[in-house]
Amino acid sequence: VEASIPEPQREAWKKYAPKPFTSTEEFEKAAVSHIETTLARSLYNCDEFAAYAGTSLAFRDRLVIDWNATQQNQTFADQKRVYYLSLEFLMGRALDNAMLNVQQKEVATKGLADLGFRIEDVISQEHDAALGNGGLGRLAACFLDSLASLNYPAWGYGLRYRYGIFKQEIIDGYQMEVPDYWLDFNPWEFPRHDVTVDIQFYGHVNKWQDEDGKQQTSWEGGEIVEAVAYDVPVPGYATGTTNNLRLWGSKAASGEFDFQKFNRGEYESSVADQQRAETISAVLYPNDNLERGKELRLKQQYFWCAASLYDIVRRFKKTKRAWKDFPNQVAIQLNDTHPTLAIPELMRILIDLEGLEWDEAWQITQSTFGYTNHTVLPEALEKWSVPLMQHLLPRHLQIIFDINLIFLQFVERSFPKEREMLGRVSIIEESNPKMVRMAYLALIGSHKVNGVAELHSDLIKTTIFKDFVKIYGPDKFTNVTNGITPRRWLHQANPRLSELIASKLGGFDFLKDLTMLHKLESFVDDKEFRKEFAEIKYANKVRLAKYIKDTNGVTVDPKALFDIQVKRIHEYKRQQLNIFGVIKRYLDIKAMSADERKKLAPRVNIFGGKAAPGYWMAKTVIHLICEVGRIVNADPDVGDLLKVIFLEDYNVSKAEIIVPASDISEHISTAGTEASGTSNMKFVLNGGLIIGTCDGANIEITREVGENNIFLFGNLAEDVDELRHAHLYGTYELEPSLSHVFDAIRSGMFGDAGAFSALVNGIVDHGDYYLVSDDFASYCKTHEMIDEAYRNQEEWITKCITSVARMGFFSSDRCIDEYAESIWNVEPLAPKQNGI
Ligand code: 4GP
Structure with missing residues (x-):
């Protein structure tokens, strides 16, 4: 790796390399300096929010020192890295966590007291980074903490939503949604205006034969949106390792509004492209355990997968290794099916752009990806309509069809007597319109599939992926029981x-x-x-x-x-x-x-x-x-x-x-x-x-x-299936004590009974799908x-x-070690301090 500063000038850099504060005085100096210079405030107008901002900037400086050293160390070490692709990272607040992980909270407590503030009041000024819905997103955040704490070379990749999960207000006993605008002041992210990727949508596919008679394919036309990287440092606990979470924001590729149109007086349409582009990363879809096929969601998914893969491939190519080494350098974990488009995208890069043959490209792809399933609820299994995908991502749809064709041929050869299985395991559902089953694509394109608790990992093998266990054998499936980071959930x-x-x-x-x-x-x-x-x-x-x-x-x-x-x-x-x-x-x-x-x-x-x-x-x-x-x-x-x-x-x-x-x-x-x-x-x-x-x-x-x-x-x-069946077809009596409860609700004891009739009727008349009566x-x-x-x-x-x-078993550190060993095959890398 080449340094941009020539040898003779490096002395000055080394001499002036910033050092992290370690004493109360140094912390106070850093905080006051940021409040007075970065924020342009003073002791006459420093409120709790300014104190929060100054403290965060002081800690951010510390993190950045470790972060730079970590990134350099990882680049020099040149060993396999993990990339965790998640559409959600439910990080919460960063300051308290940063103070504890770098073990300087006491210093900050004393320092802030000296400056006239209580640390709890300062911490509570921070707006949560709420880029997630629930369990899936919070798990991703716990995993980032463990990856850094255990010194794994790892990056998270996600979307930088301008609006995280909505804020809930309860008004007269009803939920109201209010937008969560969290970016007014966010000291924890670094916009990397120089790290951008052009992302293509729509357009058409060209196929031709080159001079050597080789089939070539390219994806042409359509529209381009620019992805801009925003980096968030993720400090490990009691270690120098500070990893990176890279979130992509969307921007019009031209950067600015259309000046030609503006000059012609078409004021509104002159900004339309820009707005359309920015919409992609504008808002987190607020569903938990539910997927609804909206075009914008698919755009978000491709935008984020394509930008992340471009970045990963760019980093790999700098090492000048052969493509067959890609899976020895890169492990990509798909957090649910949301990033599944990364699979056809990597195939497209390898075949269309890098000229690899299908078989080699497929071998590389399968060895690179792992897929985590988080739910067996049918309404949560992601499917995208074929016409929509054809329109938005025509080349990817072709690749998906090819993956499917080769897979089905393999199944047909392996199970010649079970032709009816083909329809069941096909990536394409023969509905109207046809649908792409993302979980099947993720499974077929990965070398390992895991559930998140023992029962769940057993269930996926006997329900949604039953046929695939037969096709691939049980070894493709594994379990990694979830865990939580004890740093945030106990220490903090x-x-x-x-x-x-x-x-x-x-x-x-x-x-x-x-x-x-x-x-x-x-x-x-x-x-x-x-x-x-x-x-x-x-x-x-x-x-x-x-x-x-x-x-x-x-x-x-x-x-x-x-x-x-x-x-x-x-x-x-x-x-x-x-x-x-x-x-x-x-x-x-x-x-x-x-x-x-x-x-x-x-x-x-x-x-x-x-x-x-x-x-x-x-x-x-x-x-x-x-x-x-x-x-x-x-x-x-x-x-x-x-x-x-x-x-x-x-x-x-x-x-x-x-x-x-x-x-x-x-x-x-x-x-x-x-x-x-x-x-x-x-x-x-x-x-x-x-x-x-x-x-x-x-x-x-x-x-x-x-x-x-x-x-x-x-x-x-x-027993659940049988009980459900009994509700629908058998003789079944409502649990009497529950009837009593329903009578009270129906009597209007808790306000307008009509408001609750659907809830009650779902149990009394409509099969009680969730077996409330059975368990009451x-x-x-x-x-x-x-x-x-x-x-x-x-x-x-x-x-x-x-x-x-x-x-002790439920630490996310244990999870990460299990993923590292049984899915990623990556090793930790001991941190080195301040390597210039
Ligand atoms: C959640 C599961 O519902 C929860 O049981 C699990 O602990 C969590 O993922 C992390 O694995 N799933 C989702 C979702 O949040 O949207 O599917």
């Missing part, structure tokens, strides 16, 4: 617990090797430890109670049992089951005598989560929760025995307050529907127990923490057991501590 969200653990384990090494937590089990009977553990939980509940008071105006007692369900609102996640359970509890309380009530354990039921704007049933569930809260919270018969809270605008930074404050959290999806879940892991790691179905990672959590430390209920995945009795019974267990505080704390001690 629950600093006191992290410190308590460190005090017992002799330091913070457990944040890099979470299996060390098992040593906590020997403290489970330690009186002092138990007391502190309980105090920390209580303090976290007090903090959440204050937050609830501030946002919802409701006073809740921190001594009550806090029962929390926060996640996207979805029928399969069954918030409706939860709120029906709450209504039952309310009716029970109403029917009790004063004496009976005295024996009850007070509860606070807390909900949070966004509904997709077009998901009417999910919005109805939010409305019901809000209405139940309105009635219950004002009922003097109930008092502190039951409070129902819907927290507005659930996001990553709010999760950091909510998660450490649970006694119980709910992970109650219909068995077989939640691929993994990751909030279940966050809650248990923070000393809360969970109620859950035998679904996703709940099963593995049970295996780790032990059956006595988790509240499982409900039907099993293997065991759900309520299990909650009674929870009440009982909570009464015995000593035993409860034992359960909580034991569970925390056994959560």
Whole structure:
């Protein structure tokens, strides 16, 4: 690698190379300097936001030093890199995480105090980077943290949405969506105006024979949009490695508006191209576990895949290696099917632009890609109409047809007697219009396919990909159970617990090797430890109670049992089951005598989560929760025995307050529907127990923490089909206690009954697809057991501590090591400091 500065002049560079601050004074100097010069503020007009900006810029300087060194180190080392392609990165706030990962939070705390600020107030000024919907996007963010912390040479590639997931407001008990404009001031990104890629759309395909008689293909015409790179540094914990997240923004290729048109007086159309181009990266599609084939979404996908691949190929070509080495230098992970177009795009580059033969190109492509599936819900499986793809990406469609043809010929040869299988496994669905099945393309074009929890990885092999297991054999399929980063989800969200653990384990090494937590089990009977553990939980509940008071105006007692369900609102996640359970509890309380009530354990039921704007049933569930809260919270018969809270605008930074404050959290999806879940892991790691179905990672959590430390209920995945069938065709009676709940809703107890009729009828009359009625009795019974267990505080704390001690498996570091070993075949690279 050549340096741009000649040898004699490098001395000056080395001499003046910036050094990261390490003392309070140096931090203060950096922050004040940024506030006064970069921001042009002073001690006369420095508010908390300016303090946040100055602090962030000071930390950003630090990160950049490590980031540059890391990139140089990786380039020199010239070893295989991982590229994680994800349409979503739900990063949350960056400052607190950066301070902790570079281990300088204390310095900043003291420094900010010297300058007249409280660090919490400064941190809370930051707007979340909410470039994701839920689990899939947050997983990608946890993976970036682990990749850097474990020193893997890795890049994330995504889209720089101008609007992240909408902000949710609750108005009169209804969800309203407000745009999330988060880029007003974002010190964490570096626009790279010199790193651009021209991306082509539409046009047509030319085929001809060259002088040697070789078939040539090119994609001509159409329109060009420019991709501009925005880089976000991702610091590892306690390491010099700072990796890069590259997000692409879209821009008109000409850069400016059309001056010719402007001069002719066509003012509006002179800016139209520019606006159309910028629309591509304007907004994140707000669906979780749902795909809807909109042209703009397909444009986003291709735009991002093409720009990323161009970048990856450009980097590879600098090494001057032969193409066959590409998979030895590059591993690309497809986070769900959203980046599947990268497969035909790489084929196009190799064949049309680089002149490789099909077979070699295909070999390279398959060895490069891995595909992670995140859901078996049929409505979430991505399909694109053939006519739309023909129009937008004519060359890619041809390549997809060719991939399919060769694949089907192979299947036909291998299974000559099973011709009906061809239609089932074809990438093209013979519907009207024909559709491209992206999951099949992703699977066929990758060397490994993984699910995200054991049950889920088994399910994909027996349901959606059953035929493919027969075709390729089982080895193509693997499991990598999800995990979470303990840096954000323990150390940052629950600093006191992290410190308590460190005090017992002799330091913070457990944040890099979470299996060390098992040593906590020997403290489970330690009186002092138990007391502190309980105090920390209580303090976290007090903090959440204050937050609830501030946002919802409701006073809740921190001594009550806090029962929390926060996640996207979805029928399969069954918030409706939860709120029906709450209504039952309310009716029970109403029917009790004063004496009976005295024996009850007070509860606070807390909900949070966004509904997709077009998901009417999910919005109805939010409305019901809000209405139940309105009635219950004002009922003097109930008092502190039951409070129902819907927290507005659930996001990553709010999760950091909510998660450490649970006694119980709910992970109650219909068995077989939640691929993994990751909030279940966050809650248990923070000393809360969970109620859950035998679904996703709940099963593995049970295996780790032990059956006595988790509240499982409900039907099993293997019985779901039969139960659904019975609802539709058999004799089936609604669970009586649920009927009771429905009667109350229908009576208008919670406002206009008509508003909830679809929700109720879906269960009573329309087959109860999510089996709410089947699981209701065991759900309520299990909650009674929870009440009982909570009464015995000593035993409860034992359960909580034991569970925390056994959560080591669920670190995303473990996931990344598994991906690295079994899918990517990449090695970590030790950081070098300040290599110029
Ligand atoms: C989610 C799954 O629903 C969740 O179970 C899993 O933990 C998460 O991915 C990460 O693997 N899927 C989505 C989606 O968010 O949009 O498909």
